[in-house]
Amino acid sequence: MELLEAKNIKKIYTTRFGGNQVQALKNVSFSVEENEYVAIMGESGSGKTTLLNILASLDKPTSGEVVLRGKKLNAISEKEISAFRREHLGFVFQDFNLLDTFSVKDNILLPLVLSKKSINEMEERLKAVASALNIQDILNKMPYEISGGQRQRVAVARAIIIKPDLVLADEPTGALDSRNTDELLNLLNQINEAGQTILMVTHSTKAASHAKRVLFIKDGEVFHQLYKGDLTNAQMYQKISDVLTLLAKGEQYE
Amino acid sequence: MNSFFYLKLALTNLKKHSKMVIPYLLTSTLFVMMFYVILSLSNHSEFYGRTRGVLLAFGVIVIAIFAFIFLFYTNSFIIKQRRSELGIYNILGMEKKHVSLTLMFETLIMALISISVGILVGSLFGQAIFLALMKMVGELPVMYFEITWNSIKTTILLFLFIFLCTMVYNISRIHLSKPIDLLKSKSEGEKEPKAKWFMALIGLVCLGSGYAIAILITNPMEVIMLFFVAVILVMIGTYLLFTAGSIALLKLMRKNKKYYYQTQHFISVSNMIYRMKQNAVGLANICILSTMVLVMLSSTGSLFLGIEDSVQLITPKDAVLKVGTDSFKEMIKVDQSMMEELKSYDKKDFVHNYQFSATAALANETIQFKNKTLTYESDAYYVMLVANDQNDLKENEVRVYFDDGTKLETLSIGNKNYHVAENTSSLKGYEERDITRFNPGFKGLVYVEMPSYKDVYDAYSSIDENEFTYLNQPSFNYMFDGELSDQQKEILRQLPSNIMRQAEGGYYYHVSFQDDLRKEQYEFFGSFFFLGVFLSILFMIATTLIMYYKQMSEGLDDGKRYEILQKVGLSHEEVKKTIHSQILIVFFMPLVMAGIHILFAFNMIYRMFEMFGMINKLLFMEITAGVFVIFSFFYFITYQCTSKVYYQIISSRRRT
Numbered sequence: 001m002e003l004l005e006a007k008n009i010k011k012i013y014t015t016r017f018g019g020n021q022v023q024a025l026k027n028v029s030f031s032v033e034e035n036e037y038v039a040i041m042g043e044s045g046s047g048k049t050t051l052l053n054i055l056a057s058l059d060k061p062t063s064g065e066v067v068l069r070g071k072k073l074n075a076i077s078e079k080e081i082s083a084f085r086r087e088h089l090g091f092v093f094q095d096f097n098l099l100d101t102f103s104v105k106d107n108i109l110l111p112l113v114l115s116k117k118s119i120n121e122m123e124e125r126l127k128a129v130a131s132a133l134n135i136q137d138i139l140n141k142m143p144y145e146i147s148g149g150q151r152q153r154v155a156v157a158r159a160i161i162i163k164p165d166l167v168l169a170d171e172p173t174g175a176l177d178s179r180n181t182d183e184l185l186n187l188l189n190q191i192n193e194a195g196q197t198i199l200m201v202t203h204s205t206k207a208a209s210h211a212k213r214v215l216f217i218k219d220g221e222v223f224h225q226l227y228k229g230d231l232t233n234a235q236m237y238q239k240i241s242d243v244l245t246l247l248a249k250g251e252q253y254e
Numbered sequence: 255m256n257s258f259f260y261l262k263l264a265l266t267n268l269k270k271h272s273k274m275v276i277p278y279l280l281t282s283t284l285f286v287m288m289f290y291v292i293l294s295l296s297n298h299s300e301f302y303g304r305t306r307g308v309l310l311a312f313g314v315i316v317i318a319i320f321a322f323i324f325l326f327y328t329n330s331f332i333i334k335q336r337r338s339e340l341g342i343y344n345i346l347g348m349e350k351k352h353v354s355l356t357l358m359f360e361t362l363i364m365a366l367i368s369i370s371v372g373i374l375v376g377s378l379f380g381q382a383i384f385l386a387l388m389k390m391v392g393e394l395p396v397m398y399f400e401i402t403w404n405s406i407k408t409t410i411l412l413f414l415f416i417f418l419c420t421m422v423y424n425i426s427r428i429h430l431s432k433p434i435d436l437l438k439s440k441s442e443g444e445k446e447p448k449a450k451w452f453m454a455l456i457g458l459v460c461l462g463s464g465y466a467i468a469i470l471i472t473n474p475m476e477v478i479m480l481f482f483v484a485v486i487l488v489m490i491g492t493y494l495l496f497t498a499g500s501i502a503l504l505k506l507m508r509k510n511k512k513y514y515y516q517t518q519h520f521i522s523v524s525n526m527i528y529r530m531k532q533n534a535v536g537l538a539n540i541c542i543l544s545t546m547v548l549v550m551l552s553s554t555g556s557l558f559l560g561i562e563d564s565v566q567l568i569t570p571k572d573a574v575l576k577v578g579t580d581s582f583k584e585m586i587k588v589d590q591s592m593m594e595e596l597k598s599y600d601k602k603d604f605v606h607n608y609q610f611s612a613t614a615a616l617a618n619e620t621i622q623f624k625n626k627t628l629t630y631e632s633d634a635y636y637v638m639l640v641a642n643d644q645n646d647l648k649e650n651e652v653r654v655y656f657d658d659g660t661k662l663e664t665l666s667i668g669n670k671n672y673h674v675a676e677n678t679s680s681l682k683g684y685e686e687r688d689i690t691r692f693n694p695g696f697k698g699l700v701y702v703e704m705p706s707y708k709d710v711y712d713a714y715s716s717i718d719e720n721e722f723t724y725l726n727q728p729s730f731n732y733m734f735d736g737e738l739s740d741q742q743k744e745i746l747r748q749l750p751s752n753i754m755r756q757a758e759g760g761y762y763y764h765v766s767f768q769d770d771l772r773k774e775q776y777e778f779f780g781s782f783f784f785l786g787v788f789l790s791i792l793f794m795i796a797t798t799l800i801m802y803y804k805q806m807s808e809g810l811d812d813g814k815r816y817e818i819l820q821k822v823g824l825s826h827e828e829v830k831k832t833i834h835s836q837i838l839i840v841f842f843m844p845l846v847m848a849g850i851h852i853l854f855a856f857n858m859i860y861r862m863f864e865m866f867g868m869i870n871k872l873l874f875m876e877i878t879a880g881v882f883v884i885f886s887f888f889y890f891i892t893y894q895c896t897s898k899v900y901y902q903i904i905s906s907r908r909r910t
């Protein structure tokens with residue numbers, strides 16, 4: 001079943017004084033099935049973060065629409081969208097967006113508190129996520145006291161603790177070393193196997209090779225997509241690399 | 255690069271930070287104006303070197319000190335906000351010297367604007383303010399505001415000095431800090447405040463003992479001595495409770511998991527912990543300033559509006575003459591001459607009696623003039639013994655009045671026993687309210703009408719004067735209403751000494767006229783009230799500015815937080831609710847605290863008033879309540895306006 005569909009998304013940023021206009025997305029259409037694992041790749045500034053923001057309705061497209069489980073996002077009230085974000089969506093932000101007033105623990109618990117879960121349930125889930133992400137030891141620290149990689153894992157923990165139907169992850173491995181990257185990717189695979197849908201933006205070919213499908217974005221449009229099918233991670237890695245090479249050359253890939 | 259470049263950069267900076275700079279500029283201009291006006295008034299030919307000018311001169315000093323502290327404080331706030339910007343200049347290769355030069359130009363520009371505009375506006379409005387002062391102190395021969403070079407010069411010098419100090423402070427901050435420190439933004443990397451339990455406890459103790467002093471001390475002398483102790487204690491308590499106490503309390507709330515992990519509390523409590531760290535001092539300042547405004551307005555207002563009461567108390571009639579000599583024999587002679595001389599005057603409601611008053615104990619139907627045994631004034635009765643020449647009392651008979659309703663059969667005074675002819679509930683020649691005025695904190699008031707002058711004198715003679723702390727010597731009183739010319743007043747003033755000069759032994763007298771006293775009181779309490787209003791306006795401006803900056807800095811910090819919260823799924827509505835309840839608590843905390851301070855201070859201030867002769871408690875109560883209502887209204891308006899700034903900043907960050 002279709003979970004999410006983006007139809008002809010276009011996004012033009014107008015700078016504050018109205019002078020310059022930046023076209024971040026020209027015409028993006030694609031859909032995500034229930035329980036899919038999609039990676040999005042594209043060079044820096046190609047509009048990936050913008051796209052994720054629009055999918056999460058944190059930002060509005062200039063034109064085009066996003067359909068979520070058959071409902072148009074722009075027709076849903078702000079309240080419902082908030083509820084959706086709270087209960088069905090986990091967003092790992094590129095810049096983490098941790099709250100400096102909360103301890104690591106409280107940052108992770110935030111979505112649970114917002115959706116009014118019981119304290120016991122909070123504690124249980126916290127334990128599970130923290131050990132999966134290897135952050136048990138820093139739970140009582142404040143965000144400014146931990147490293148970039150730790151912050152990223154905290155951000156992931158916050159996103160997955162509610163067991164969301166849809167995880168939107170913006171470069172979740174960007175600040176991690178290779179061991180932690182592997183662990184996180186495995187975790188995402190587990191989550192996906194457990195039935196959650198994942199949409200991950202990444203620059204890392206390795207990370208993308210874990211996904212079931214890879215979308216390539218260039219010049220504000222979907223340029224190409226790859227299905228993993230029965231390929232192994234290594235085979236997938238090779239295929240992605242090929243596409244990226246072509247992308248860099250700027251040729252059309254048929 | 256020449257200095258013109260830095261001047262231009264300074265101007266650009268000021269423009270860029272107009273949201274911070276303009277309120278600062280406005281405030282400093284108002285301060286210049288107010289200082290200049292009050293200085294001109296105190297230098298005014300009708301005020302300088304006179305009693306009515308003393309208070310104004312005091313006001314000049316208060317405003318100068320306050321302006322210094324306050325402008326310095328707000329300046330340091332602004333420079334803190336701009337730290338990272340200045341750090342970037344430095345990192346981009348501008349020498350510290352040049353950053354300093356820019357800062358110098360900025361300060362000079364602001365000084366130039368606020369001093370010149372302040373003096374100009376002050377000169378324009380001076381006349382209006384002068385007329386307002388005149389309304390309060392009464393008519394004066396010179397009726398116009400005087401603009402003098404002297405006042406202008408002092409104003410310029412003072413404020414140049416203040417601006418110079420802020421400049422030196424800013425420049426020293428630049429020179430003392432490493433660029434990396436400058437770059438760090440305010441909130442990032444800010445440690446979570448520790449709960450200082452000990453400090454919070456001390457704060458509680460200070461506040462409690464301050465309040466205890468205010469309620470428990472009733473003796474007027476002790477009140478005066480301890481008032482400032484109480485004020486200091488309450489101030490320390492306020493600062494400690496706002497800074498340490500609030501954080502300790504919030505941490506306690508956070509420890510309670512059931513409470514803490516609820517959406518509203520979760521966000522508010524953690525946010526407030528940080529907020530209090532940055533703003534506790536600001537809030538305490540607002541609280542103290544509000545309390546000062548409330549106390550100043552209500553007390554100077556009450557004294558001013560209570561003038562008529564105290565005039566009536568001291569001189570119940572248009573003319574009041576009191577004479578007394580050491581010997582009783584001389585006394586009777588003096589009285590006869592006095593009566594003779596007063597014959598020619600047109601006297602309405604003439605009161606003529608012989609009396610003295612003292613504090614005493616009352617036990618076993620005996621009045622004992624032994625004050626040493628009375629440790630507290632509140633244990634003592636205030637006793638007035640009176641005789642006049644036309645009473646209906648037989649020998650050994652007295653008429654008594656107790657304001658607490660005590661009734662007696664007999665009464666011993668001195669060594670004599672009297673039969674009580676009547677226990678009256680109302681006093682001849684006094685209205686009920688007049689009587690209660692005599693009772694500033696005694697156990698009760700006793701009024702004894704005696705059959706003859708001699709009885710009064712004998713009672714007086716029985717007193718061992720060494721025993722006494724509170725005693726009015728016996729005197730003949732002559733009080734009457736009637737128009738008196740200046741010439742007649744002069745004659746009456748001389749009359750007692752002319753008559754008693756020939757008397758043997760020592761003598762004493764007092765002559766007062768109601769309209770003269772009234773004029774004096776209006777001059778003093780009028781300028782007092784004026785000063786109260788003037789300083790209140792100043793403090794209110796300061797309060798507004800603190801609120802404004804508080805909202806601004808919080809808006810900048812909180813904006814980012816609420817943006818994240820929304821991204822995680824807090825709805826617009828909930829955000830609004832959270833923000834609103836939080837602001838409300840933070841804002842109205844100082845006002846509520848100030849209200850509590852006033853409640854406790856009320857009695858103590860009233861005790862001090864009694865010494866000024868202002869004893870209309872109801873009036874004071876009404877005025878205090880009125881002032882509080884008006885002030886709260888003003889406070890609310892300020893809150894509304896400044897929180898608009900906050901919402902603007904917050905929503906400008908919001909995407910959805």
Ligand SMILES: Nc1ncnc2c1ncn2[C@@H]1O[C@H](COP(=O)(O)OP(=O)(O)OP(=O)(O)O)[C@@H](O)[C@H]1O
Nearest residue numbers: 013014015022024043044045046047048049050051
């Ligand atoms: N709020 C904004 N206002 C104006 N322009 C923006 C804004 N956000 C992004 N842009 C511009 O839109 C384009 C796409 O930005 P986006 O953040 O989506 O890129 P990205 O693909 O996520 O890049 P990266 O891989 O570096 O994170 C960029 O050119 C960027 O400058």
Ligand SMILES: [Mg+2]
Nearest residue numbers: 048049094170
């Ligand atoms: Mg991005």
